[in-house]
Amino acid sequence: MMVAGGGETSVLETWVTIVTVAATAVAGDVLTAGAMRRIGDLDVIRAKAGMGGAIKAVVSSPMFLGGVLMMAVSFFALLFTVSNVEVSLAAPASASLTFMGNAFAAKIFLKENVDHRRWLAAVFVCAGVFLLSR
């Protein structure tokens, strides 16, 4: 596996870092989405309470702060990954794995209606990730 810095990274190391980025991103996304659902439409809040009111509504949510913490972990994992793996592999692969993990997590934890259309999208993304790793 070619690396950004000119050294070598094994296939296992490459995918461990990519999966770590994805797993922490899924946790962050689900917590953040759950918080935003509880808070409500930001456009409406901004119209009523202004930008300050909207920001206050968001940052005072413990669930949102938990999501941000997980996203911060994911961000540093991404920095670590893109310094060792080509971004054209790392960015789409971690994002695609995040998308698939989110489909499952959103159905289980957020009770979203993940219909056949969204599952079909997951299959296409799976195939796309397989090709990206070639």
Added chain:
Amino acid sequence: MRHTLSPQRYLILLAVMLTASVGDTMLSHGMKQVGPVSVTHLGLLLVAMRNPWVIAGILCLLGFFASYLTALSWADLTFVLPATAFGYVVVLLLSKFWLHEPGASSMYRWAGVVLIVCGVGFVANGPSQTQHEPVDPVEEPIRILTGGSE
């Protein structure tokens, strides 16, 4: 489920897509200048925070976060993420023509990106938000126990 996106909301999704892909590419460019980070030298990540490309990438990703939160307040997570997947194509184009990464020319990766974009097209064209019915504390347990449909 409902699908009520105004042109302004499509612009928010466009902002999510562009800021994420451009931000990721800037981070990659900056981290190449910083050098590879190993587990034993994680302090180098703090050094990276002084790199202009890393700073610009972080600013782009802050813009991404603001537009992403706005989108999540009126759409499902499983709608917002795939609806913005065209960003993968942007990343591949930037990797090939700006960063000149050799792997970005691989036909497999282009085919993979095409499949991902096709897949997410199914989602982007569908409903944006699940309607959660208020649960009746008396009727709901009876419905579950009797196996009744909604």
